[in-house]
Amino acid sequence: MSLISAVGLGVSYGGRKVLFDIDFQLERGEIVTIVGPNGSGKTTFLRALLGVVAPSRGRVTRAKGVSVGYVPQRLHIDPGLPLPVSRFLSLPKRRSTSEIATVLERVGVPDVARQNMATLSGGQFQRVLLARALLVKPDILMLDEPTAGLDQPGVASFYRLIDEVRREIGCAVLSVSHDLHVVMSASDRVICINGHVCCEGAPHVVRAAPEYRALFGLGTGGALALYQHSHDHEHDHDHNHDHEEDHAHHAG
Numbered sequence: 513m514s515l516i517s518a519v520g521l522g523v524s525y526g527g528r529k530v531l532f533d534i535d536f537q538l539e540r541g542e543i544v545t546i547v548g549p550n551g552s553g554k555t556t557f558l559r560a561l562l563g564v565v566a567p568s569r570g571r572v573t574r575a576k577g578v579s580v581g582y583v584p585q586r587l588h589i590d591p592g593l594p595l596p597v598s599r600f601l602s603l604p605k606r607r608s609t610s611e612i613a614t615v616l617e618r619v620g621v622p623d624v625a626r627q628n629m630a631t632l633s634g635g636q637f638q639r640v641l642l643a644r645a646l647l648v649k650p651d652i653l654m655l656d657e658p659t660a661g662l663d664q665p666g667v668a669s670f671y672r673l674i675d676e677v678r679r680e681i682g683c684a685v686l687s688v689s690h691d692l693h694v695v696m697s698a699s700d701r702v703i704c705i706n707g708h709v710c711c712e713g714a715p716h717v718v719r720a721a722p723e724y725r726a727l728f729g730l731g732t733g734g735a736l737a738l739y740q741h742s743h744d745h746e747h748d749h750d751h752n753h754d755h756e757e758d759h760a761h762h763a764g
């Protein structure tokens with residue numbers, strides 16, 4: 513049985529259809545990446561799978577006992593509120609000092625337990641959110657654009673960490689991302705949504721799909737070329753321009 517599945521899923525906000533006709537399954541250990549333009553319903557889709565947004569159509573089914581660790585896109589913490597990392601990790605469930613130390617060590621920020629959440633750097637903050645998601649011993653790690661705001665090395669090292677963790681605990685990873693060049697290479701499946709599923713499949717299939725190209729246009733040409741260039745060294749002569757652009761971007 514799939515870890516989680518959606519059949520004919522639709523979500524509306526105040527009568528406005530945001531998602532419709534979505535069929536989806538996530539299997540144990542799978543890495544699936546959701547891509548789509550801003551406002552296409554990616555976050556809503558994750559929230560519907562989590563059960564925090566009610567479907568207006570269709571249904572979501574989770575296998576019994578499946579635990580989900582969720583890393584949200586944004587989490588605003590009032591800078592005036594003194595909230596040490598260790599306290600944050602103990603919400604809502606109390607965690608022992610050693611559990612907290614172990615998980616912080618695992619995500620590469622062993623020294624922040626007593627630091628206030630508001631004083632963490634962007635990269636440290638994301639790692640603490642990941643630590644919180646790992647404390648539930650997830651069968652599914654759901655990540656909503658977890659590297660927004662990080663620089664290129666920060667993005668790469670965050671995804672390396674996700675990959676290590678996934679291998680260690682064998683969880684499935686369902687992520688929403690715009691970092692296609694990093695994420696797509698590691699995904700078993702990419703699903704492109706824009707209210708509904710436009711196209712899906714192995715990364716190279718989605719990359720070539722006309723529906724995907726129509727949505728993203730040339731805007732991600734450089735990023736896709738980087739993925740293609742650094743991972744399989746295919747030299748597609750139709751995309752020399754993208755490659756050149758990309759080298760410039762890479763070097764800068």
Ligand SMILES: Nc1ncnc2c1ncn2[C@@H]1O[C@H](COP(=O)(O)OP(=O)(O)OP(=O)(O)O)[C@@H](O)[C@H]1O
Nearest residue numbers: 525526530548549550551552553554555556557585
């Ligand atoms: N709670 C809400 N109430 C009303 N409308 C909402 C709500 N949450 C999201 N929306 C709307 O639903 C649409 C899809 O939003 P969603 O956040 O799911 O998109 P997204 O693909 O994750 O976008 P982004 O890439 O910008 O994060 C948007 O038009 C948004 O304004």
